[in-house]
Amino acid sequence: MRSILIMLTTLLFLGSCAHKKNVGQESNGEGWLILKGARLIDGMGGIPRDNVNIVLKDDRIQSILDPKEALPPRAKVLELEGKTVIPALMSSHIHLGMTKGVDVGSRNISAENDLSQLYKFSKYGVGAVLSLGTDGDEIYKIRADSQRSDSSLPRVLTAGRGFGVPNGAPPMDMGIDHVYRPRTVAEARKQLKDLLAKQPDVIKIWVDDFHGKMKKKMDPAIYKALIKDAHANKVPVAAHVYYLQDAKLLVQAGVDILAHSVRDQDVDLELASLMKTKNVAYIPTLSVDESQFIYEKKHTWMDEPFFQGALDAGVMSWLQTSYKANPAARESLSQAQKNVMTLYKAGIVIGLGTDSGANQARIQGFSEHREMELLVDAGIEPLEVLRMATVNNANILGLTKDYAGIQPKMKANLIVLDADPSEDIRNTQKINTVFINGRIIERH
Numbered sequence: 001m002r003s004i005l006i007m008l009t010t011l012l013f014l015g016s017c018a019h020k021k022n023v024g025q026e027s028n029g030e031g032w033l034i035l036k037g038a039r040l041i042d043g044m045g046g047i048p049r050d051n052v053n054i055v056l057k058d059d060r061i062q063s064i065l066d067p068k069e070a071l072p073p074r075a076k077v078l079e080l081e082g083k084t085v086i087p088a089l090m091s092s093h094i095h096l097g098m099t100k101g102v103d104v105g106s107r108n109i110s111a112e113n114d115l116s117q118l119y120k121f122s123k124y125g126v127g128a129v130l131s132l133g134t135d136g137d138e139i140y141k142i143r144a145d146s147q148r149s150d151s152s153l154p155r156v157l158t159a160g161r162g163f164g165v166p167n168g169a170p171p172m173d174m175g176i177d178h179v180y181r182p183r184t185v186a187e188a189r190k191q192l193k194d195l196l197a198k199q200p201d202v203i204k205i206w207v208d209d210f211h212g213k214m215k216k217k218m219d220p221a222i223y224k225a226l227i228k229d230a231h232a233n234k235v236p237v238a239a240h241v242y243y244l245q246d247a248k249l250l251v252q253a254g255v256d257i258l259a260h261s262v263r264d265q266d267v268d269l270e271l272a273s274l275m276k277t278k279n280v281a282y283i284p285t286l287s288v289d290e291s292q293f294i295y296e297k298k299h300t301w302m303d304e305p306f307f308q309g310a311l312d313a314g315v316m317s318w319l320q321t322s323y324k325a326n327p328a329a330r331e332s333l334s335q336a337q338k339n340v341m342t343l344y345k346a347g348i349v350i351g352l353g354t355d356s357g358a359n360q361a362r363i364q365g366f367s368e369h370r371e372m373e374l375l376v377d378a379g380i381e382p383l384e385v386l387r388m389a390t391v392n393n394a395n396i397l398g399l400t401k402d403y404a405g406i407q408p409k410m411k412a413n414l415i416v417l418d419a420d421p422s423e424d425i426r427n428t429q430k431i432n433t434v435f436i437n438g439r440i441i442e443r444h
């Protein structure tokens with residue numbers, strides 16, 4: 001009891017005044033902080049390690065020590081007995097700034113709105129995000145700032161403006177204005193040249209007809225040219241997909257990331273072996289499909305602060321009064337869950353992404369945790385799902401130098417949980433403390 005009280009006092013002290021300053025400096029520990037006695041899940045898929053001391057120095061992890069190894073002197077100590085530490089999550093498919101309350105559209109994008117959404121990600125333990133193809137130019141400064149070692153926000157990667165189709169995907173009624181819609185190969189190449197000047201991290205393309213609603217999908221000649229030019233500039237390409245046939249053509253054309261699940265039919269050996277040979281990553285975004293029907297009914301978790309805390313003003317009542325379920329999405333979700341399991345067993349690199357922020361029912365912060373539940377529900381072990389959400393995403397995003405789980409030299413982006421998610425993945429929602437760049441994030 002006494003140690004719990006001391007710990008609470010310490011956390012309150014740190015939480016109340018340290019979120020703008022480095023915790024170590026704050027504590028007179030000369031930048032050193034020890035997370036003492038926790039269970040560690042390092043994000044690399046191994047079994048949890050008990051009674052570990054994680055030593056942080058400023059914004060980085062310095063060492064992982066056993067109880068008998070000597071601790072650095074003068075360091076601040078945070079007693080974490082009974083807690084579990086996991087790496088901060090990463091989300092490889094989100095959209096920033098598009099929603100404001102219940103309103104959706106590029107008109108809502110501003111530095112201020114992007115930053116407030118990024119802060120929400122921090123509070124929910126998301127330490128890196130890839131915003132996939134809907135950003136305005138405000139994103140480039142935000143991205144640069146997110147790389148500072150004193151940032152309290154997730155590391156930001158962006159595809160800048162994505163590539164869609166005139167009168168086609170992404171549907172105009174989604175309110176996505178910041179998208180190129182080339183009519184010819186020449187136009188696409190010119191637009192890509194403009195975009196590359198801004199140094200996007202990824203190029204995003206939409207290849208879908210939205211259940212036949214759009215007359216035309218992107219001409220393969222256009223995406224082939226975009227992939228070729230992007231690769232010549234060493235920039236990977238991520239594709240919105242739905243159909244198996246498109247996925248195969250895109251992988252053959254050299255796409256690097258399938259940014260949604262194949263949902264029209266079972267994936268087959270041909271796709272799996274193509275993806276494997278070409279080292280293509282798969283971001284299943286199961287929560288996209290679920291978000292289209294799940295709010296039809298009230299669920300007990302909708303009353304919990306973890307869910308409600310992620311909602312913008314007005315969204316709860318919108319969900320209860322104006323939300324329209326798409327019954328076909330249930331089938332899409334089952335198909336997506338079946339396909340992710342097949343590709344996982346075939347050894348494809350799978351990363352966590354959610355499409356959160358694309359509309360008001362895709363709830364940022366909450367969706368990233370919900371996605372892990374859906375992946376476990378698909379049949380994947382919690383420790384593997386945690387790897388998808390952390391180390392796999394670092395691989396996919398080219399961030400392994402800084403974010404490859406909890407090990408020495410990596411950024412101190414961690415979540416302290418009150419319970420172990422390897423026993424129940426929903427325990428990732430029992431967040432005690434979030435560290436971004438070694439700083440405690442104020443969560444209330």
Ligand SMILES: [Zn+2]
Nearest residue numbers: 093132355358
């Ligand atoms: Zn998206």
